[in-house]
Amino acid sequence: DAGVTQSPTHLIKTRGQQVTLRCSPKSGHDTVSWYQQALGQGPQFIFQYYEEEERQRGNFPDRFSGHQFPNYSSELNVNALLLGDSALYLCASSSVGLGTQYFGPGTRLLVL
């Protein structure tokens, strides 16, 4: 049973560029959440997708957007990258009505 997978594992971009990160949830899960983890800090909630809609959103600007596909996989898009967007981006999946979230290995984004 595959767990949560994310791609790519690492990414280097320059300021002003756009990036797309991808996540495939654990088998049987229908909800995907995205978190940003800056170096030395705990993960911060970006948003959550269920039934292809954004259900909750944390305190992140509109430059951060997402999408969920019919097969429950998800994308995180970040436009107009800033140096401060450099972080580990974590995807977590869960089943609606159940609290436990299972995390992928993350995508490490470096913005130069």
Added chain:
Amino acid sequence: AQSVTQLGSHVSVSEGALVLLRCNYSSSVPPYLFWYVQYPNQGLQLLLKYTSAATLVKGINGFEAEFKKSETSFHLTKPSAHMSDAAEYFCAVISNYGQNFVFGPGTRLSVLP
């Protein structure tokens, strides 16, 4: 709104010694509480969770945590530390299933030989 504090950003213990990592939460409703571990350059792995059943929760790798409502705490313990326990530990809280997790800032555990 929920919040989590973890006392001690860095804890060092000797191999074989007791591990105690502290977590205090703030929640207006009975919470669900979680401990996750993160090894270098990896994602988060679930250690254990409290979901309003038994207040003493046992997890993987010999870890356990006790929910104390009166102290709003959910401290993580392990009787005997192993070198392989060296990692970053995060406490997290949600108020309802389906809600987003609120994580603490983390505690880095070092295990000395």
